[in-house]
Amino acid sequence: MSIIDPNNIPPHHLHRVLLSAVAPRPIAFASTIDSMGKANLSPFSCFNVFGVNPSTLIFSPSRSGRTNELKDTYHNVKEVPEVVINIVTYSMVEQMNLASTEFPRGVNEFFKSGFTPLPSEKIKPFRVKESPVQIECKVRQVIETGDGPGAANLIICEVLLIHVNDKVFDKTGMIDTRKLDLVGRMGADYYVRASGRALFTLEKPSGKFAIGVDSLPENIRMSSVLTGNDLGRLGSLQSAPTAPEIERFLTSPVFRTITTKNSGNIEKITEEAHKLAHAMISNNELKEAILLLLATSSLDVRDL
Ligand SMILES: Cc1cc2nc3c(=O)[nH]c(=O)nc-3n(C[C@H](O)[C@H](O)[C@H](O)COP(=O)(O)O)c2cc1C
Structure with a gap:
C-alpha cells in the first residue's frame, strides 16, 4: 500500500485521488437564480442526502482549484437561498456536461445546454423538465470550509417539494431504480451508468444476530x-x-x-x-x- 499525506501533495493531485476513490457520486443538477432573476444551471457531484427529519441535501460548489474563484451557483444561493436539485439520467449526460462549462455570470445554462425550464411551485428557480425527479429546496445554511483554491462550500438544503415523473414508479408507488437509468460521477472523466447488469441487490441482514x-x-x-x-x-x-x-x-x-x-x-x-x-x-x-x-x-x- 502507498501512503498519501494530503499535506504533502499538490491540491490538484489530492483532488484526483479523493474524487477517484470516493465514487461513484450522485449528481445534483442545481438550478438557481440571482437577485435579478437570472437563471443558472450547473452540475455538482459533491452531493448527497443526509437525513429526512428535516430532509437534508448537501452539495458543494467549491472554489476553483485554478483561480480560487467562487462559482455562480454559490453567489446565487447567497442572494436567493433557493435551489431545485434535478437528478441526472443517462439520456441527459451530454447536455449536463455542456451546462458545466464555466460561462460568464448571468449566462443562462438552460438555453446554452438546451434543457427546458419549468416553473417551480414553491420557489423561484426553474425545474429541468427532462429530469425525472426535480426537488425544490430552500437553502438553510451555507458553510464555507476555507478560502483557498479547492475549498468546499457546503450548501445545506431542506426539501420543500419533490416532483417525480410517473414513468419511474413501480406498481407499489415507489421509485423503481431500474426505470431511472441514473448516472454517477467517478474520478477523472469517468462516469457510471446505474442500469442493467451494473445493478444488483443485497438483502439487508435479516435479524439482530449473525454468527459472524x-x-x-x-x-x-x-x-x-x-x-x-x-x-x-x-x-x-x-x-x-x-x-x-x-x-x-x-x-x-x-x-x-x-x-x-x-x-x-x-x-x-x-x-x-x-x-x-x-x-x-x-x-x-x-x-x-x-x-x-x-x-x-x-x-x-x-x-x-
Ligand atoms: C458531473 C459534474 C460534476 C461536477 N461536480 C462539481 C462539484 O461537486 N463541485 C464543483 O465545484 N464543481 C463541480 N463541477 C464543475 C461545475 O459544474 C462547473 O464549475 C460549473 O461551471 C459551475 O457553474 P456555476 O459557476 O454556474 O455555478 C462538476 C462538473 C460536472 C460535469
Whole structure:
C-alpha cells in the first residue's frame, strides 16, 4: 500500500485521488437564480442526502482549484437561498456536461445546454423538465470550509417539494431504480451508468444476530477457494449447524462421494469441498454449504 499525506501533495493531485476513490457520486443538477432573476444551471457531484427529519441535501460548489474563484451557483444561493436539485439520467449526460462549462455570470445554462425550464411551485428557480425527479429546496445554511483554491462550500438544503415523473414508479408507488437509468460521477472523466447488469441487490441482514465470520474455523476463514463475499454470507447466518447435524452430514451421499473420490488425502478433500461450498453459496444454498464446510473441517486424518 502507498501512503498519501494530503499535506504533502499538490491540491490538484489530492483532488484526483479523493474524487477517484470516493465514487461513484450522485449528481445534483442545481438550478438557481440571482437577485435579478437570472437563471443558472450547473452540475455538482459533491452531493448527497443526509437525513429526512428535516430532509437534508448537501452539495458543494467549491472554489476553483485554478483561480480560487467562487462559482455562480454559490453567489446565487447567497442572494436567493433557493435551489431545485434535478437528478441526472443517462439520456441527459451530454447536455449536463455542456451546462458545466464555466460561462460568464448571468449566462443562462438552460438555453446554452438546451434543457427546458419549468416553473417551480414553491420557489423561484426553474425545474429541468427532462429530469425525472426535480426537488425544490430552500437553502438553510451555507458553510464555507476555507478560502483557498479547492475549498468546499457546503450548501445545506431542506426539501420543500419533490416532483417525480410517473414513468419511474413501480406498481407499489415507489421509485423503481431500474426505470431511472441514473448516472454517477467517478474520478477523472469517468462516469457510471446505474442500469442493467451494473445493478444488483443485497438483502439487508435479516435479524439482530449473525454468527459472524469470526465464529468460522480458521481453515474456512483462510480458505484459498472461498471469497470474502462467501465468508460474508456464511457469517450472516443466524445460527450455525449443531454438532449432531454436522455428524449426520458426515454420512450424507454428497460428503461420502468427496471423501471416497479423494481417499485419505485431506488437502484434496478440503479443496473439493470448498469448491463445492463456493458453488452452493452462489446458489443460495447456505445451510448446505456451511454443513459441508464444518463437516470437512471436523475431519481428522485418522478418520480417513
Ligand atoms: C458531473 C459534474 C460534476 C461536477 N461536480 C462539481 C462539484 O461537486 N463541485 C464543483 O465545484 N464543481 C463541480 N463541477 C464543475 C461545475 O459544474 C462547473 O464549475 C460549473 O461551471 C459551475 O457553474 P456555476 O459557476 O454556474 O455555478 C462538476 C462538473 C460536472 C460535469
